Amino acid sequence: MTGTTNPTKSVMEHYSNRIVLTTYPNQSVANPIPLNWGASTPTSRGPVIVSRSKSTISKRNAIGAHGGSYAIYGALAIASGALDPDFRPNFLNTQPTFNFPTQAAWGDKTKIVSMDPFGHEIVKHYASHIESGLDVRPTIAVTRATMRVSEISEAIKIGRLSIDGNIVLNGQGDVRVTKVAVEPVWYLPGVAARFGVDEVLLRRALFEHTGGNYPELITRPDMKVFLPPIGGLTVYIFGPPERVSDPNIRLALRIHDECNGSDVFQSDICTCRPYLVFGIEEAIKEAQNGGSGVVIYFRKEGRALGEVVKYLVYNSRKRGGDTADQYFQRTENIAGTKDMRFQALMPDILHWLGITKVDRMLSMSNMKHDAIVEQGIPILERIPIPDEMIPEDSRVEIDAKIHSGYFTTGKQFTEEDLKQVKGRGWDAWEDITH
Numbered sequence: 001m002t003g004t005t006n007p008t009k010s011v012m013e014h015y016s017n018r019i020v021l022t023t024y025p026n027q028s029v030a031n032p033i034p035l036n037w038g039a040s041t042p043t044s045r046g047p048v049i050v051s052r053s054k055s056t057i058s059k060r061n062a063i064g065a066h067g068g069s070y071a072i073y074g075a076l077a078i079a080s081g082a083l084d085p086d087f088r089p090n091f092l093n094t095q096p097t098f099n100f101p102t103q104a105a106w107g108d109k110t111k112i113v114s115m116d117p118f119g120h121e122i123v124k125h126y127a128s129h130i131e132s133g134l135d136v137r138p139t140i141a142v143t144r145a146t147m148r149v150s151e152i153s154e155a156i157k158i159g160r161l162s163i164d165g166n167i168v169l170n171g172q173g174d175v176r177v178t179k180v181a182v183e184p185v186w187y188l189p190g191v192a193a194r195f196g197v198d199e200v201l202l203r204r205a206l207f208e209h210t211g212g213n214y215p216e217l218i219t220r221p222d223m224k225v226f227l228p229p230i231g232g233l234t235v236y237i238f239g240p241p242e243r244v245s246d247p248n249i250r251l252a253l254r255i256h257d258e259c260n261g262s263d264v265f266q267s268d269i270c271t272c273r274p275y276l277v278f279g280i281e282e283a284i285k286e287a288q289n290g291g292s293g294v295v296i297y298f299r300k301e302g303r304a305l306g307e308v309v310k311y312l313v314y315n316s317r318k319r320g321g322d323t324a325d326q327y328f329q330r331t332e333n334i335a336g337t338k339d340m341r342f343q344a345l346m347p348d349i350l351h352w353l354g355i356t357k358v359d360r361m362l363s364m365s366n367m368k369h370d371a372i373v374e375q376g377i378p379i380l381e382r383i384p385i386p387d388e389m390i391p392e393d394s395r396v397e398i399d400a401k402i403h404s405g406y407f408t409t410g411k412q413f414t415e416e417d418l419k420q421v422k423g424r425g426w427d428a429w430e431d432i433t434h
């Protein structure tokens with residue numbers, strides 16, 4: 001830090017001399033406010049309390065920190081003096097723009113295990129806790145916005161999408177949307193059950209493989225809730241949000257896992273952005289026809305393997321001869337597994353929204369399909385991405401996926417076919433020796 005202030009001293013003074021490395025049940029610093037996951041009302045459930053601030057540390061009933069991966073930036077902001085460690089948010093006017101109707105699933109600890117079903121109305125339900133000085137924060141925020149996506153503007157221009165003045169506002173392609181951001185809040189027994197593993201094993205693995213972070217995963221078996229340092233999800237709702245949970249109204253749904261290289265930067269090695277945009281267009285059409293359109297965007301970059309692993313895989317594919325028959329093996333060679341997205345927790349958000357059936361599922365993924373159906377939500381129709389939207393270089397991926405069980409209404413591929421599906425080489429950019 002440059003400048004005249006040196007915050008180091010005052011921040012250090014904020015912390016006690018005796019560092020609380022972990023806590024144990026029945027200690028004086030371990031006097032948690034009861035948290036009854038699965039209780040049907042926010043009052044009987046109790047607030048999720050995770051802060052280690054002075055006023056709150058003894059009342060904590062959850063492990064981890066708010067903000068998902070951004071918790072680290074919060075720590076950096078405090079260490080650098082940019083943020084007061086005792087800062088409390090002013091929640092004036094932050095309430096949801098739409099009141100999602102309470103669902104039975106909000107009080108069912110088997111149906112929602114990876115988000116706080118009352119996380120959007122913390123300020124309303126737990127005002128007395130906040131007023132008493134406890135640091136309680138929302139983990140869900142609901143807002144509304146207008147968005148403009150170039151492919152959607154193009155679809156309007158060529159007449160594939162119409163301007164209705166309500167959802168699609170104009171010829172520039174401005175589209176009205178309700179957005180819900182959700183941070184992960186894990187009820188560990190429920191997460192363990194979803195994966196069919198023992199809770200003790202899950203807690204041990206989370207402790208060991210995060211550099212020994214969160215020792216309370218081991219020492220506080222009474223604390224059942226964990227706010228993990230990972231990304232969450234965003235729901236984009238087209239059309240009136242009250243339609244989403246109405247079983248008599250048709251629903252088009254796209255579940256999308258983040259792929260920054262394609263979603264934002266439009267790399268042509270995969271079908272991610274084309275499928276996302278197709279999902280948005282179909283969601284808009286469904287809403288314009290009196291139905292509801294929902295796109296849910298999960299922060300699970302590169303099949304939750306991350307971009308570094310993803311690019312290593314790209315290199316090994318391009319340098320090793322990029323054919324569809326070897327597509328999954330290339331990932332497994334580097335990551336040890338072909339996918340870490342594990343769709344088992346994904347349907348929680350559908351339960352939260354009150355979705356009881358999906359009329360049109362804009363996805364070919366068998367994993368997403370099976371996870372939703374296993375949660376008791378039938379999928380009436382599955383819609384593959386139209387062939388003309390598939391970039392040439394992404395055929396390697398999509399054909400390999402179809403061969404591995406992805407849904408298609410088109411061609412099924414044999415092992416022999418896959419050997420012939422080749423991606424673009426790098427020859428124009430560098431010399432490649434096979």
Ligand SMILES: [Zn+2]
Pocket residue numbers: 259262270271272273
């Ligand atoms: Zn992609």
